Amino acid sequence: MRATVIHAPRDIRVEERDTPVLIEPTDAVVKVTASCVCGSDLWPYRGVRGTEQAHTIGHEFVGVVESVGAEVTDLAAGDFVIAPFTTNDGTCQACAHGMTSGCEHSSIFGGTTDAYGHPIGGAQSEYVRVPDAAATLVKVPGPVDDDLVPSLLTLSDVFSTGHHAAVSAEVGPGKTVVVVGDGAVGLSAVLAASRLGAERIIAMSRHADRQALAREFGATDIVETRGDEGIAAVRELLGGELADCALEAVGTAESMDQALRVVRPGGNVGYVGVPAGDPELPMPFLFAKNITVGGGMAPARAYIEELLPDVLSRTIEPGRVFDLELPLDQAAEAYAAMDERRAIKVLLRP
Amino acid sequence: MRATVIHAPRDIRVEERDTPVLIEPTDAVVKVTASCVCGSDLWPYRGVRGTEQAHTIGHEFVGVVESVGAEVTDLAAGDFVIAPFTTNDGTCQACAHGMTSGCEHSSIFGGTTDAYGHPIGGAQSEYVRVPDAAATLVKVPGPVDDDLVPSLLTLSDVFSTGHHAAVSAEVGPGKTVVVVGDGAVGLSAVLAASRLGAERIIAMSRHADRQALAREFGATDIVETRGDEGIAAVRELLGGELADCALEAVGTAESMDQALRVVRPGGNVGYVGVPAGDPELPMPFLFAKNITVGGGMAPARAYIEELLPDVLSRTIEPGRVFDLELPLDQAAEAYAAMDERRAIKVLLRP
Secondary structure (H helix, E strand, O other): EEEEEEEEEOEEEEEEEEOOOOOOOOOEEEEEEEEOOOOHHHHHHHHOOOOOOOOOOOOOOEEEEEEOOOOOOOOOOOOOOOOOOEEEOOOOOHHHHHOHHHHHOOEEEOEEEEOOOOOOOOOOOOOOEEHHHHHHHHEEEEOOOOHHHHHHHHHHHHHHHHHHHHOOOOOOOOOEEEEOOOOOOHHHHHHHHHHHOEEEEEOOOOOOOHHHHHHHHOOOOEEEEEEEEEHHHHHHHHOOEEEEEEEEOOOOOHHHHHHOEEEEEEEEEEOOOOOOOOOOHHHHHHHHHOOEEEEOOOOOHHHHHHHHHHHOOOOHHHHHHOOOOEEEHHHHHHHHHHHOOOOOOOOEEO | EEEEEEOOOEEEEEEEEEOOOOOOOOOOEEEEEEEEOOHHHHHHHOOOOOOOOOOEEEOOOOEEEEEEOOOOOOOOOOEEEOOOOEEEOOOOOOHHHHHHHHOOOOEOOOOOOOOOOOOOOOEOOEEEEEOOOOHHHHEOOOOOHHHHHHHHHHHOHHHHHHHHHHHHHOOEEEEEEEEEEEOOHHHHHHHHHHHOOOEEEEEEEEOHHHHHHHHHHHHOEEOOOOHHHHHHHHHHHHHOOOOEEEEOOOOHHHHHHHHOEEEEEEEEEEOOOOOOOOEEHHHHHHHHOOOOOEOOOOHHHHHHHHHHHHHOOOOOHHHHHOOOEEHHHHHHHHHHHHHOOOOEEEEEEE
C-alpha cells in the first residue's frame, strides 16, 4: 500500500509499505477514506521535534473496516468508522472516567509501537491497523454521505480537541471566552464554544481568512493585537472586564501566557496546544488569581458520541476547517501548504 | 494597644502601638476577640521570606465592632464579626463572581498598606481597622457562645482555605481524595472533603496526633509514606487505582509533585499551599495526564456564608485544629510552638 513517510525535516514522501494485517484478536484493519495533516505533524516537519528514523505519519482518519480479529464482535467488514487519534482499551480507570486519551494501553497512530509492542502505522496511508478496535473505533450508521466525510474526520482529533479546550475551561451559557490561536484547533474551539452556548467569543487572529471562518463558527469579536495590547482590546470589548474563559490552542509559552492573562480572577483556562519545548506554569500568578487550568490530550473517543449527532444532522459543519483537499500522493504538498500557511488544514484522500 | 510585631526571623514581640482609627467612611474598627497564627506567618518567622522592616502581623480574627464609618450602614458597634483574611470591595468583577480574594481593592491584614494607600495593621493585636468593612465583614447573629469562637475564627482563613482546596478539586459524593499536608490547612481540607461527601479520604501524615484529628475530621485512611512509596500505598488502598482528587496544602514543589502524581488521568488537584519559592507546574506532565489544577488564595468572604450555619449548628467543629490557646502577650511562644511542631495551630486572646 501507499503510506506517507517522514524521513527528516521537510522530507515527506509517499512510499510503498506492507499493508497492515491483524496481529491481535482485538485488532481491526481499516481502509482509509480520508486522513489529514495535524498542526502537531508540522513539528517534526519543521525540525522542532527530531526524526531519528524514517516512519509513517498521521493520526487522524475515517475509513471502512476491512477485517476484524476474532474478539471484535460489534464491528464488521464494511462498517464506516471514525478513529480517535489515540487508541484505548475501554476497561482501565481512565477509560471508565471517559479520559480515553489517558488509557493505560493508549497508543497514538503513526510509526511507533503500540501499547502491546507491535508496530502501529500512520494514518496518512491506505490502510491502518487499529489495536483495541472494539473500544477505539466508533461506527457511523451508514450509508455515509460523502460530503459529510470532512466533518466526520474532524471528530478524530481537531474538532474533538477544540471541544476539549472548551469543556476544560467550563465554557457554557453566559460565559465570555477568548480563543488564543487561529489554526484549525483554535477555529474548532470557537465552534465548540459557540455550540456550548458561550455569550461572547473573542477570537485572537491576524489573518483575514481565519477571521472570516471564526466568525462563521460563532466568534462575536476579533482581536488582532497580542500581549498587553491584546489584553487591553479584550477589556475594551468586555466593558473593562476580563474573560471568564480562555482556550489555548497553540502550545507555546507565549500563547499560554496570553491565555492566563486574559481571564479574570477565578477564571478558567482550557489548553490543548501540544506543549512546545518544556513550558511550565507560573504558580504564584495562578495562586494570586485563582485561575484553574485544565486540558491536555483530548479524549476524542469519549467525545465522538456526543458530537456525532450534531455532525450527522448538519447542525454544525466542523469540516469547514479543511480549505484544501489533495490526493494522498501529494502529501508533501499538503505539509508545505500548511507550513507556509497557504492552507488552514489539508484533507488527504488515498 | 498591644500588637504583635515581627522584627526579624524568630524575633516576635508584643508592643504598644497606636490604636487604629477610622480613616475612610467605609472603614470599621474591630476589637479583636480572638486571632491566631497561620502557617504562612511562619515563613517570615523562619526567614524563608524576608522582613525588611518591623511590622505588625497576623491576618485571621473575629471580634466585636468598635466603630464604623459614615457609609457602613449595615454594621454597628457591638456586632460580632468574622473578618476574612483579605478585604474586598464587593463591587468589582472578581467580587461579582465570588472570587473575593481576587478583588481589585483587596488588602491583606498585617503591616503593609491597604488598596487605598493607608496602613493596615495585623490581626494579632487588640484592634484592627478594616477597609471596605460593609463588604468584607460577616456579622454573626448574637449572642455568640464563647465555645464557638475557635470554630468561627477558622472561617477567617484556615477552614475556608481547606474548603477552597476541596471545592477547587471538585470534591463531591463518590470521589476518592488524597490530602497532602497534615498542618491545620490539610486537616481542614480533610474536614471540608468529608463535609462535601467524599467517599474515601486518604490523609498523608506521619504524626500520630495529626492522624488522630484527621480521622476525627473524616479521613478514612492514613498514608505515612511519601513519594513513590506514598503513591503505591494510595494505589493499594484504592484497589490499584489512583485518586480522583488531591488537595495540596503545603506549597512546596515536593508536595505539589506528590499531589499531581496521586491523581488519575482526568483527575483534579486543588491547591491552597502558598507557593514557597518560585515553583512552576510541569505542563507536559499535566498535558499527558489531563490533570486540572485549580486553587489559590481562598475567597474566604464568599465561603463564610455557606459554612457559617454548619458551625453555628455545631454540625462541624473546625476549631478543633487549635490545640493550644495563649494570651496575646505570649505571641512569641505561639510562633515557637508552631515552628517546633509542638502545636498544630495556636489561638491568641488579647
